[in-house]
Amino acid sequence: MKIVKHSGAIVNFNRSKLKQSLLKSGAPIEVVEDVLQQIEKEVYEGISTKHIYKMAFALLKKTSNSNAARYNLREAIRLLGPAGFFFEKFIARLFAAEHYETKVNTILWGNCVSHEIDILFKNNDVITMVECKFHAGRDATTDVKVPMYILSRFNDLKDKKHEIFSKNDIISKCWIVTNNRFTADAVDFAKCSNLNLMCWDYPKGNNLKNRIDNHKMYPITCMTTLTLSEKEKLLILDIILVLEIVNNRDDLEKIGLSQGRIRNVLREASELCRVMKI
Known part of the structure; x- marks a missing residue:
């Protein structure tokens, strides 16, 4: 059975690959097998992977909102766009969860010119700059030109003292983070x-x-x-993570949710953030 990927490439339907992605949602094996069986009844020659994804998401949602949410993770990160500002905040929070001290959108002077740095983090007195490359399109890739350009910025900043977390900080490492993928040349460079x-x-x-x-x-x-509009309202309130609404009704009330809706949202949030083994 041939299916069509987002990029337009035609590949064989891979049951094993779909099964693994469903298992990563946290759904029990019996639910995963049931979803697979229902999808296999519906697939046809030339069906798009987007259509298969929508079927899988809808079937998972019937059994568990939180499993469907995990399955939807990559699309959810794409919805932090279109400009990528919220993606930068999201990545900063990810580093903060690993006990790094972070700052976002900082302007620093290099040896030649000024630079706006997406994220800076400090770990054991080591200062790292992070540049985020956000793609709104699912199949877009980050090619070798991006690390080449960011390396030049890093070189302009790294040997100079800056006032970041203290008065005499030196940037000694550089990260590049994207929501999609890097090309092989970008990785090699x-x-x-x-x-x-x-x-x-x-x-x-x-x-x-x-x-x-x-x-x-x-x-x-x-x-x-939550609706797309409600998610956008929470992002504007600087609520980036599901963890930030667990046991917190205030921000949900601010965006106009009824008490019944709030209970449903908090239930899903608690299930989603619960410790899970895959």
Whole structure:
């Protein structure tokens, strides 16, 4: 059975790959098998992966909002756009969850020109700059030109003292983070230049998805019990994470939710952030 990917590429339907993505949602194996069986009855030659995803999401949502929310994670990160400002805040919170001291959108003077840095974090007196590359399109990739450009900015900043967390801080490391993927050339160039990369599935075992799951740092945009408009209102209130509304009714009341809706939202938030084994 041939299916069509977002990029237009035609590939074979892979039951095993779909099963793994469903299991990563936290759904029990019996639910996953039932979803797979229902999808297999509906797939046809030339069906799009987008259509398959929508079917899987709808079927998961019938059994558990939180499982559907986890399954929707990559799309939820895309909804932190379109400009990427909220994505930068989200990544800063992710580093903060790992006990790093962070700052966002800081302007620093280099040896040649000034630079606006998306994120700076401090860990054991080591200062790292982080540049975020957000893509609104699902199939867009970050190519080698991006790490080449960011390396030049890093070189302009790294040997100079800055007032960041203290008066004489020196930036000694650089990360580049994207919500999609890096090309092979971008990865090779970064390795050669001692730049750290993080994207949806790189590096293996410590990528963006792994870190989100490990720390339960799910973006508010993955919630299934909130409308798109309600999510946007929470983002404007600087509510970026699901964790930030667990046991907190105030911000949900601010955006006009009824008491019944608030109970449903808090139930999903609590289930989503619960410790889970996959």
